[in-house]
Amino acid sequence: MKAIILAGGFGKRLKPITDYVPKPLVPIKNIPIIDWQIKYLKKFGVDEVIVSTGYKKDMIENYLKSKDHNIHIKYSHEKSPLGTGGAIKKAGNLIKDDVFFVMNGDIITNIDLNKMISTPNSIASIELRTNFGILDVKDDKITKFREKKEISDLWMNAGIYFLERKILKNLPFKGDIEKTFFPEFAEKNLLNLIKFKNVKWFSIDSFKDIEESSKEIEKIIK
Template sequence: MHAVILAGGYGKRLRPLTDDKPKPLIEIAGKPIIEWQILWLKSFGINSFIVLTGYKWEILIKWLSENEKRLGISTYFSIEEEPLGTGGALKKVKNLLKDENAFIVTNGDIITDLDISQLKLKESIVTISLVPLKSPYGIVETQGDKIVDFKEKPILENYWINAGVYLMSNRVFEYLPDKGDMEKTTFPKLAKESLLTGVKFYNVYWRSIDTIKDIEEASEDLMRMKNRLSADNR
């Protein structure tokens, strides 16, 4: 199975870190985002990657080409000479995926450990991974006009967000725009035709890297997880 990584964004909210490199090469706990993604997907037996590039594509392709052997992967690249949106970028590589019954697609700015083997298509064309919404703010609990407790950025388990990890049938190309985001065009159309499903992941690590604060917090999370694993293996 192939995995497609959507890696063409500008990373404007991460400037100045993205002034001289694309967002997937921003380091989190000592590794670029894209390396974390490759290691995660490799743990499910995926060794073949199609990377959809745009901004600073030369630097990303150079890094991947130099690290293919070390990571034990094969990579194919698609370069957007002009922004095509997620839907247009994916449609551009139709010929590379036309013989695949199903393939994984992931946004190039997330770090997660969710279990992609739980994603099944059944009668759908796309299955979306869903994770519970984490409040960006602390929550104040009240009883009447009395404050009784504080919860620091709790998980809101009744609210689900698109995790940016998908299992797709090759039939998706019939629904993709030549230019535009599939989240705004393809997914609503599939939903109306009952061809879109979601799988809820409860106890997983998931983080979208959008700001400097996300880098700092994700780095702390991953170092903490690494130290915990080291302690457990002693």
């Protein structure tokens, strides 16, 4: 099984730390995000990872080459930003298998990838979560205060995809897959949704995300 990690972004929301290191090398409990991701992918039988790089590519490649992850790692470099669709199209040319996983380079999760393998061209989804407290109200009186929670039956893209190689020809040379290929395939009823309830999922977009994920990461990715 093969997987692409989309690791070419600038990580602007994590400035100033990303002025010095690319987002995949930002540490969670002193271990870079990309190390956690490789460990996670290996758990589900992924034996080759294509890392799609852009910003500070040399730092990512030099770091990974200095480590023994016991997994085959290849690199697909964007000379200029291609968007997620263009990045997958370019990196996908290094894959000969009929199917492969794609993972955004800032996701920490325990989503069970085995549940996606039987459904190509699928998106992993989780219930939308609010970052704010929820108020139960009756007659303009607060009856209960709830901490942030999942919102039932409202599903969001979890940043993990299981795709067929043959769809690479449909991807743009430049542009985001979420704005090009996915809407087109959805209109044709060719895009599948795999729902995951009660999973751990973090998108590392802020220092608060780093703090919160560090409390649970060793339970999430064992």
